[in-house]
Amino acid sequence: MADATLIDQGRETDVGDYFALLKPRVMSLVVFTALVGLLVAPVSVNPIIGFASILFVAIGAGASGALNMWWDADIDVIMKRTRGRPVPAGKVTANNAMIFGLWMSMISVLMLGLTANYLAAGLLAFTIFFYAVVYTMWLKRSTPQNIVIGGAAGAFPPMIGWAIATGGISVESVLMFALIFMWTPPHFWALALFMNQDYDAAGVPMLTVTHGKRTTRNHVLVYTILLVPVAMAVAFTSIGGPLYFTTALVLNLMFLKGAYDIWKRDDDAAEADNYLVERKVFRISLYYLFLHFALLLVEATAKTFGLTWAAWPQWI
Template identity: 65%
Template structure:
């Protein structure tokens, strides 16, 4: 009998499981912001080289996602949101994920160097290292500021895109970094406010768990205030223009208003309407970032200042 059932729980993955290791949804943000960074840079890039560059930046991001899933498999198994990921679900072994992460990182960095330039490739390698080692292995389980510093990893793609075209760094690419960097904390803390139980169970020191929810609300509001000047400053550089500036001012006012509403609410009001405001601000924060980069793209096509 055993011979018939021996295969029933065999951990053999299908192709989609390996794709899931690369965190396709995070990758979409990486693709979009890297693409915008590359296109709005003042140096023209051949369309096919631009396509390849964005592809390999995305592959590098995916590879760091696989490394993250390898290291975080124990946390993922505890949290409801991540229980279905390939490793905790038993479809992919940890060793496979590690191998895929390392090999794809190498391929992505080498190919980006060959397609674009070696500065961009080194930048990509640093980003993978930052996300997989500094964020995943070190900060995530150690400090409630994990989101803030880990957010830097997600802020690098537009800078890498810009570096693919120009071979360097400039104030515009630094401000694009700042835009995502200061956007990340309010975005994730709004999520953490209505997903508390999960992080709590996994023992990840989210700000909501370590310093309480009132402190988290204050932090969200503070970051929306800090974010606004950087977003508007970007509109005053060579990549900015009236359209971007207009979009940026409106979005920042709305985001600050959302942060203010979150700040003014207590837990009682929040539980009463099942975190409606927090959920709305979280959803809005997604559009906030998308519309900023879309505005940069539109502004580039119709010409800036």
């Protein structure tokens, strides 16, 4: 939990510091996947309502980030990757980060309910609660399965986007959720393999810390194998199609090959080459998720030109 002694009261706070509290890089992924969920839904949305709704989703995502930084300031100051964040760096007080996050949470949920519908608002509220309370305050410091269970928080945005458009939940939105949910463990464990010292120093029970790197490598491979059928199943729903199928097949083979390369390595070799394979797979994982959701947008556009499964034999 945040420690007030971390804060240097002599430092000035500016708008950029509060913007950094929102975790803009994470927020951009949330906004993108929520926007895809909205745009691929079978119901069109007024552009103004759609823009406002996605804006409130972004605010809610940022609120989660602020609450996470408030609670985690004591470990963020220890980890090289996070010590430059606004609270441990002394740019924003822990109390101000908490107040900022709470107000942003309330505003985003209330306004999304008024702008779109209360199902979307309820999903957003649950996402904020899950990330800030279930993951940050409980799972992160108590179990090596923190990433597995906590990954649900990052998987809800496309369901929120779908709910904004349709007011409901469907197989398509659940599969988009499952795609992110299953992608999260191998993505973060690849990172943890070459950032293990940070987590160890901070006392975060990441799988690499509690069970070792060999077990983590096994888990990366297993979860990637489980991810592939989920990703490919999307191709056979109303939001998928031949373009998604063919490109996703290549992406999944690449990711699976990367997971296998991680699995077959030993720790002595990893130490010797500075975890080059793990770093490469981590980068692949970033492109992997972005391209899958980008493909869904491409499919939605292609369908307007009649490029569907039924028409595939005519245009391949």
